[in-house]
Each structure stands twice: as C-alpha cells, then as structure tokens.
Amino acid sequence: xxxxxxxxxxxxxxxxxxxxxxxxxxxxxxxxxxxxxxxxxxxxxxxxxxxxxxxxxxxxxxxxxxxxxxxxxxxxxxxxxxxxxxxxxxxxxxxxxxxxxxxxxxxxxxxxxxxxxxxxxxxxxxxxxxxxxxxxxxxxxxxxxxxxxxxxxxxxxxxxxxxxxxxxxxxxxxxxxxxxxxxxxxxxxxxxxxxxxxxxxxxxxxxxxxxxxxxxxxxxxxxxxxxxxxxxxxxxxxxxxxxxxxxxxxxxxxxxxxxxxxxxxxxxxxxxxxxxxxxxxxxxxxxxxx
Numbered sequence: 001x002x003x004x005x006x007x008x009x010x011x012x013x014x015x016x017x018x019x020x021x022x023x024x025x026x027x028x029x030x031x032x033x034x035x036x037x038x039x040x041x042x043x044x045x046x047x048x049x050x051x052x053x054x055x056x057x058x059x060x061x062x063x064x065x066x067x068x069x070x071x072x073x074x075x076x077x078x079x080x081x082x083x084x085x086x087x088x089x090x091x092x093x094x095x096x097x098x099x100x101x102x103x104x105x106x107x108x109x110x111x112x113x114x115x116x117x118x119x120x121x122x123x124x125x126x127x128x129x130x131x132x133x134x135x136x137x138x139x140x141x142x143x144x145x146x147x148x149x150x151x152x153x154x155x156x157x158x159x160x161x162x163x164x165x166x167x168x169x170x171x172x173x174x175x176x177x178x179x180x181x182x183x184x185x186x187x188x189x190x191x192x193x194x195x196x197x198x199x200x201x202x203x204x205x206x207x208x209x210x211x212x213x214x215x216x217x218x219x220x221x222x223x224x225x226x227x228x229x230x231x232x233x234x235x236x237x238x239x240x241x242x243x244x245x246x247x248x249x250x251x252x253x254x255x256x257x258x259x260x261x262x263x264x265x266x267x268x269x270x271x272x273x274x275x276x277x278x279x280x281x282x283x284x285x286x287x288x289x290x
Contacts, residue, residue: 003019005019005020005021005023005024006019006020006146006147007020007021007024007146007147007150008147008150008151010023010024012024017142018141018142019141019142019143019144019146019147020141020146020147020150021141022141023197024141024150025137025138025140025141026197027150027154027197028134028137028149028150028153028154029134029137030192030194030197031153031154031156031157031194032082032130032131032133032134032153032157033130033134034157034160034161034194035078035082035126035127035130035153035156035157035160036126036127036130036131038160038161038163038164039124039126039127039130039160040124040127041164042075042078042126042160042163042164043075043124043126045071045163045164046071046072046074046075046163047072071163074159074162074163075126075159075160075163077156077159078126078155078156078159078160079124079125079126079129081152081153081155081156082126082129082130082133082152082153082156083097083125083126083129084152085129085133085149085152085153086098086129086132086133089133089136089139089140092143093136093139097129097132098128098129098131098132126160133153157194158194161194171183171184171185171186171228171229171232172229173191173200173202173205173206173209173229174200174205174206174208174209174229175205175209176193176195176196176198176200177196177198178193178195178196178198179195180193180194180195180196182200182205184202184205186232188202189201189202189203190202191205206229206230209226209229210226210229210230210270210274213226213270214269214270214271214274215269215270215271216269216270217258217259217267217268217269217270218267218268218270219261219265219266219267219268220240220243220244220247220266220268221240223239223243223268223270223273223274224236224237224239224240224243226270226274227239227273227274227277230274234277239277242277242280243255243268243273246273246276247266247268254276255268255272255273255276256268256269256272
C-alpha cells in the first residue's frame with residue numbers, strides 16, 4: 001500500500017512501512033550535520049567568547065564579552081530538543097546514546113584554560129547528539145513520531161544558524177527560490193538549501209544573485225560585499241577603498257554617483273562598479289605578467 005510522507009509540507013509517496021520519505025530523512029541528516037558543525041561556535045557566541053562573525057582578539061578580561069543570557073536560552077532550547085530525541089531513540093532501540101549527549105555543557109569559569117586543541121572538551125551535548133542521530137534516521141522515519149522529530153531538528157538547526165549568524169567557514173553565494181540565504185564552503189561546487197533541501201550550483205547561484213542585483217543602486221560598502229560574493233579571494237575593505245577613489249574621479253575617469261540614501265550616502269550602480277573592479281584587476285594582472 002502506498003501512502004504519503006508525513007513530514008510537514010512534503011506529501012511525497014512513500015512505499016512500505018515508512019512514514020517519511022528518504023528525501024526528508026536526508027534533509028534531517030543535513031540539519032544535524034550543520035548543528036554539529038556549528039555547535040561549538042554557537043556556544044562561544046552565547047558565552048561571550050566570540051561575537052557573531054569575527055573573533056574577539058586580545059587577552060585577559062578585556063577580550064571577553066559578557067555571557068548573553070537570551071542567546072544561551074535559545075541554545076539551551078536547541079540542545080534540549082536534539083538531546084531529548086537522542087535519549088528517546090536510544091531508549092526505544094535499547095542502546096546507549098553518546099555519554100556527552102546526556103550531560104550538560106556549562107560556560108567555562110573565568111580563568112579556566114582550554115586544552116591544546118583550543119576547545120574545553122571534545123564536544124558539548126548538542127554536538128554529540130547531532131553527530132549520533134543521523135545513523136538512526138532510517139529507523140526513525142518508520143516511526144509515527146517522525147513529524148515531531150523532523151520539526152524539532154529543523155527548528156534546532158535554524159536556531160543554531162541564527163546564533164552563529166552564518167555557517168562557520170562558509171561564504172554567501174546567493175539565495176534559494178524559497179527565500180533562504182545560501183552559504184557554501186570554500187571551493188564547494190554545490191550547496192544545499194537548509195530550508196527546502198534544493199541543491200544549487202555555487203557558481204550559477206553567485207551569478208544569479210549578481211544578475212538580479214545588477215541594476216540596483218547600492219552604497220560602496222554594500223557593493224564591496226557583493227564583490228566578495230563574486231570572488232571570495234577579494235579583500236572587502238580594499239575594494240571599498242577603490243570604489244571611493246573611483247567615485248572621487250567622477251563619471252569620466254571613475255564611476256558615476258547615481259543617487260544617495262536618506263542619510264546622504266552616495267549610491268552607485270552595482271553592474272557598473274563590478275565591471276570597473278574587473279577592469280582594474282585585469283590591468284593589474286597584465287602588469288604582473290609583463
């Protein structure tokens with residue numbers, strides 16, 4: 001008898017005794033992989049060891065940020081959801097979950113030192129549970145509680161992504177048709193959407209984003225960010241300085257200002273500026289080759 005997948009928003013046909021399709025199980029596995037990859041970074045944000053984005057440099061108390069209680073609460077919510085499912089599945093299957101997944105990771109007291117690896121322990125309970133669960137998803141998709149499990153895992157992944165601001169060691173490459181922002185690891189050829197599981201070609205996604213924004217008017221800072229999306233090897237601050245220099249030369253020798261923001265910042269056409277950047281880089285490459 002053929003039935004349909006019970007995962008929220010799916011409805012694909014499912015054969016046999018399964019309640020969910022393999023595609024939804026794969027999506028849950030990707031969510032868990034991302035949770036595991038970001039768990040340590042999320043913990044550092046919540047406990048004030050790093051900000052979202054760049055790390056806090058320096059030493060001593062001056063380099064430490066205060067623990068962010070509201071972020072810690074969100075991280076605890078994600079941790080509770082994922083570790084609860086790990087314990088539930090372990091109990092139902094008569095096996096033991098990873099020992100770290102049943103513990104609770106606490107903020108390091110001031111003055112505590114980390115090991116040579118730079119981390120206070122191998123992993124917290126969130127990471128441990130997230131790395132353990134994927135091996136049990138095939139079993140779980142044959143259970144009536146699958147919709148709740150999939151919903152909780154996906155919500156936990158969204159919470160962890162929000163805490164860390166963007167996937168660690170990944171670069172913005174565009175946006176999915178569902179609206180989700182796409183990040184890819186350096187040199188990756190494809191990227192999976194964390195929301196709808198669509199698979200995108202990284203280069204094509206970057207180009208689609210730039211084509212969509214080509215006629216838009218943006219500030220020098222915003223266009224510098226897009227220039228880095230186009231080529232992650234570029235230095236954003238250096239690109240921004242170049243844009244400011246070209247703007248000072250006027251439309252004949254540089255670039256033309258096309259308007260301004262409500263607070264007076266100059267606006268430039270994205271396509272024109274990106275073309276100017278490409279020309280400058282081509283000339284620089286020719287000089288180096290000669």
